[in-house]
Amino acid sequence: MAQPSVLVVEDEAPQREVLVYNLEAEGFMVLQATTGDAALEMAREDVPDLILLDWMLPEVSGIEVCRRLKSAADTRAIPVIMISARSEEVDRVRGLETGADDYVVKPYSVVELMARIRTQLRRVRPASVGERLEFGDVTLDTAEHRVFRAGNELHLGPTEFRLLTTFMERPGRVWSRDQLLDRVWGRDIYVDSRTVDVHVGRLRKALRNATGADDPIRTVRGAGYALG
Incomplete structure (x- = not known):
């Protein structure tokens, strides 16, 4: 991140x-x-x-x-x-x-x-100082780099982990693709904005597969993504 x-x-x-x-x-x-x-x-x-x-x-x-x-x-x-x-x-x-x-x-x-x-x-930015993040039934431990949903551990790639951290630090905030690129990939790295969609899709799949529960990430048409 x-x-x-x-x-x-x-x-x-x-x-x-x-x-x-x-x-x-x-x-x-x-x-x-x-x-x-x-x-x-x-x-x-x-x-x-x-x-x-x-x-x-x-x-x-x-x-x-x-x-x-x-x-x-x-x-x-x-x-x-x-x-x-x-x-x-x-x-x-x-x-x-x-x-x-x-x-x-x-x-x-x-x-x-x-x-x-x-x-x-x-x-x-609680994750930057090693805080444990919680949203609904999702828990993210920044120190141990582990994520759980309803007690089930999720196995996320590093990019998906950084994406989820960003969403959980500011639940409800709508993040544009460009803002997510800056926060997750960094300002000095060029990545096509469509790459964001791919990784958000992977994160959503992992969150759903953990318990079969609803997808907590929402797509905001013309704006980006938000958690909750």
Whole structure:
């Protein structure tokens, strides 16, 4: 499965380089933006798993970027960690009330920041931190790489396992083929979108054959696939 992606929005190069270095060392895929407008565009196009957002940005402030992200349907679910030199309680409250999921004051501990990032990712991408996932009678153990339906173990190929993980992390969400390609195969690998249909078909067959129960994956005409 593709690594969790983090969008770093920071206009000061030294600060940005430190963040990028440490995030890549932790295994994250890092996107970068230096202005609020660029951040908003990247968030809509790339849909990162998490955004590290500096308060003080040229043109559009971090507070305004956060407000826009949280008011748009396609980006409101992305966790935002606001980073700021403003340490007063009123500033922290303002950041959180604007929609930030966490607020970190400069200078900060990199170790603590990474822990806060993992906490937020546990909520939106639990598989990336080794969580056990459940949906109905389906259980997926990310640590042991095993899947069960109604107590019966399913034998899935690696691609089908990654697909099911993606669906179970966000039940009900409709994933387009392109989004599944990015999440399951990775942005740097070219795969025809029809390949997604083939692997979703294999996953459906495995889920049905386990117990003869209904197919929990739904096709959304003109949009993609969703679990439940």
